[in-house]
Amino acid sequence: MDLDSIRQQFPALQQQVNDHPLIYLDNAATSQKPEVVINAVERFYRYQNANVHRGAHQLSEQATSAFEAARTTVQQFINAASEQEIIWTRGTTEGINLIAQSYARPQLKPGDEILLTELEHHANIVPWQIVAEQTGALIRVVPINDNGDLNLQRFSALLNDKTRIVSLTHISNALGTINPVAGLVRQAKAFGAIVIIDGAQAAPHLEIDVQRLGCDFYLFSGHKLFAPTGIGVLFGRKTLLETMPPWQAGGEMIKRVSFSGTTYNDLPFKFEAGTPNISGALGLAEAIRFLTALDRKALAHHERALMNRAVELCSAIPGFSRIGNPTACASILSFQLSSHHQQDIGLMLDQQGIALRTGHHCAMPLMERLGLPGTVRASFCFYNTMEEVERFARVLEQISLGRSFAVAETVSEQSIF
Ligand code: PMP
Numbered sequence: 001m002d003l004d005s006i007r008q009q010f011p012a013l014q015q016q017v018n019d020h021p022l023i024y025l026d027n028a029a030t031s032q033k034p035e036v037v038i039n040a041v042e043r044f045y046r047y048q049n050a051n052v053h054r055g056a057h058q059l060s061e062q063a064t065s066a067f068e069a070a071r072t073t074v075q076q077f078i079n080a081a082s083e084q085e086i087i088w089t090r091g092t093t094e095g096i097n098l099i100a101q102s103y104a105r106p107q108l109k110p111g112d113e114i115l116l117t118e119l120e121h122h123a124n125i126v127p128w129q130i131v132a133e134q135t136g137a138l139i140r141v142v143p144i145n146d147n148g149d150l151n152l153q154r155f156s157a158l159l160n161d162k163t164r165i166v167s168l169t170h171i172s173n174a175l176g177t178i179n180p181v182a183g184l185v186r187q188a189k190a191f192g193a194i195v196i197i198d199g200a201q202a203a204p205h206l207e208i209d210v211q212r213l214g215c216d217f218y219l220f221s222g223h224k225l226f227a228p229t230g231i232g233v234l235f236g237r238k239t240l241l242e243t244m245p246p247w248q249a250g251g252e253m254i255k256r257v258s259f260s261g262t263t264y265n266d267l268p269f270k271f272e273a274g275t276p277n278i279s280g281a282l283g284l285a286e287a288i289r290f291l292t293a294l295d296r297k298a299l300a301h302h303e304r305a306l307m308n309r310a311v312e313l314c315s316a317i318p319g320f321s322r323i324g325n326p327t328a329c330a331s332i333l334s335f336q337l338s339s340h341h342q343q344d345i346g347l348m349l350d351q352q353g354i355a356l357r358t359g360h361h362c363a364m365p366l367m368e369r370l371g372l373p374g375t376v377r378a379s380f381c382f383y384n385t386m387e388e389v390e391r392f393a394r395v396l397e398q399i400s401l402g403r404s405f406a407v408a409e410t411v412s413e414q415s416i417f
Contacts, residue, residue, distance in 0.1 A: 001298040007383050009034040009290075020353025023388045028173050028201060028332055028379035029357050030223045033287075037227055040286040044279040052278055053252060053269075067278050070285035071268070077288045078218065079209040080235050084267040087241070088276050091232035092200040093123040095219035096167070098234060098271065099196055100127035102247040103217075104165055110136030112164045115193070117142040117150055118369050119172040119179070122362045124198045128167065137164070144369065148175040148324035156187060163193045170202035174361040174377065175324030176332030178202075185214045194240070200224055204381070205303065205330050207296060210235050222280060227287035231280030234271070241267050248273040299382035303331045306380045306389050313393035317400050323375050331380040334361075337400050342376045345399060352395045 007013055012032040015022050024032060044066075050059035052067045068083070075083045089095045104114070114128050114137055132139050140163075142155045150168075159166075166188040171178050185195045196217040199208060203220035210218045217240075222231040236244075246253050246264055250273040255263040264270045310333050314320050319338035337345055346358035359374040360367045367374055378392065 001295060001302055001382075003302070003383070003385060006294070007385075009036070010383055011035065011038070013383060017353040017355065018351050023354045023384075023392060025354060025356040025378040025380060025384065025388075025392060027204075027381040027384075028224070028361075028377065030229070031204060031226050031381060032383070033226055033228070033283075034290050036290050037283045037286045041228060041279045041283045044282050051275055063278060067276070067281055070281040073285040073288050074233055077208070077292065078203075078233075078235055079211050081211060082238055085235055085238050085241065087234040087236065087268045087271045088281055089219075089232040089234050090230050090277070091221035091223070092198060092219045093221075095217075095232055095234035096123055096196070096198065097127045098247045099167075099217055099236070100131040102244045102271070103194065103240065104128075104131045104137075105134055106245065108132075108135035108137040108164060111162060112137040113140050113160070113162045114138070115140050115142060115155075115158055115163050115166045115168075115188070117155075117168045117179075118144045118366055119148075119150060119169055119175070119177055120167075120363065120365070121169065121173055121198065121200070122364070123200075124167055124169060125365065128165075141365075142168075144177075144366075147326075148172070148177050148329075148370075150177065150179055152180070152184075155184060159187060159191045159193070161191060163188065163191050165196065166193045167196040167198070169198040169200075171205065171330045171332075172324075172363070172366075173201050173332070174363040174366055174375065175334050176201075176329035176379075177325060178206075178330055181215070182213050189214065201330065201332075204291075205300065216240055222284040222287065225284070225287055226290060227284035228277075228280045231277045231284050233284075238267060241271070244271075246270050246273070250274050252276070294382075302382050303380055306384055306386065307331050307333065309386060310378065310380070310389045310393060313390065314396060317393070317397045319400050320396075323370060323372065333378045333380075334375040335378075336372070336375055337396070339400050339402065342374050345376050345396075348399050349392070349395060354392055354395060 010032045048063055050063040052064040071083050071086050074086050118141055128139055140158050142158055143151050145151050170181050181197055188195045194216045197215045199218050199220040204225045216237050218235040220233055223229040253265050253270050253273040255265050321336050323334040342358040357377045
C-alpha cells in the first residue's frame, strides 16, 4: 500500500491547522474527499449540469445516464440484486425516517415491538420514538455489556412474536463496537421481523454484501465514504419497497397526475420526489470507484495497525481509560483522561493541529448507560499514518502530565518535543 500516494490524493490532508500539519482523526464524523471526487462534482457543474429524467436535450440525457450509472455502481458495491433496490437519500438519517414513516407507520399496531440497542445513534432512535407514538408500538432496547459489546443473550431473549422491527447499527459510532449482524439478522428473521441495518460507520471499513447479510434494509451516508455531504443510500428489498407507499411526494415520483388521482412511478423513483442531488450521486460513484480500486484488505490491515499502535501508546498514559471493547472494534478509539474534561482535551489537541471529536457522539442513551457525560473519540482512516498516531499519543501524554496548551495561543511543535 503506497500511503504517500494515497495521501497526495486528499488535498485537505495537506494543510496546516494552528501552525501544525493537520492530523485528521475525526473520520467517523466525516471523511476527507479525494481529488477524483472533488473533480467529479466540479466537472458536473462546469460541463454536465442539467436536470435528470426530464430534459429533451443532450445534456439532460447525459446527466441522466451518469446518474443512473452511479446507482448501478452503488448496487454492485453492496451486492444488491437490482438497481431498483437502491434509493438515493440525503444520508442515513433520511433513510431511517423513510423506513419508519413509509414501512413501519402503516404496518405497526398497538403492542407491536420495535427492537433497538443501547449502541444506537440518535438517528436510529428518534424516528422510532415518533413512529411508536403514532402507532402505539413499543420500543424495546437490547442492553450492552460493560465492555461495550451488545449483550447477545439479551438480544435473543428480547425477540418474540410481537417483534415487528429490529433496527441496529453495524458499527457503533461512539465505541467502534462491531455487531455480528449476519447472525442477528438470522435470529430476527426467524421471528418474522423486518431487519434494518444502520451501516453509516460500516460502509467505509467493511465489505458489505446485503444479500449475504440477509437484511431487509441497509443504510449509509456518502460523506463518511469519501463522497460529498447530502447524498446517501437506502437499500431495501424490492418486494418490501413495492408494498410501501411513497414517503415524500412531488415531481419524479409519479407516472401520471390528475386531480382525480395520481399513479406513482416504479421503483426506485417512487421514493425520490423532487430534483435529486445529482452531483452528490456522481461524487459517491467516484468515491466507490476510488475505494474499490485500492486493496481493501490492505487498507483494513493498515487501519488495524493504526488502532493497535494507538491503543498500545495511549494505554501507557497516566489516567487514560479506554471506553469500549479493546478487541472487537472498528477504527474508533473512545477514551477519557482522568486529569481533564473531554472538551478541554479536544481543544488542546486542536491547538496542536489534531482534529477529533468530544462529547456524546449523538448517542446520549449510550453515554447514560456508561455513566459518562461523553468521551474523546479518535477515529482512524487508511490515509492516517503511524507517525500521526504517534504524535497524537505524545501530545495526549503531555496533556495528561499537566502540560496545558493555552487555547488562545499557538504552541510550536518544538516546544512540545
Ligand atoms: N448512524 C451512525 C452509526 C452514524 O455514525 C451516523 C453519523 N454520525 C448516522 C447514523 C447519521 O448519519 P447522517 O448524519 O449522515 O445522516
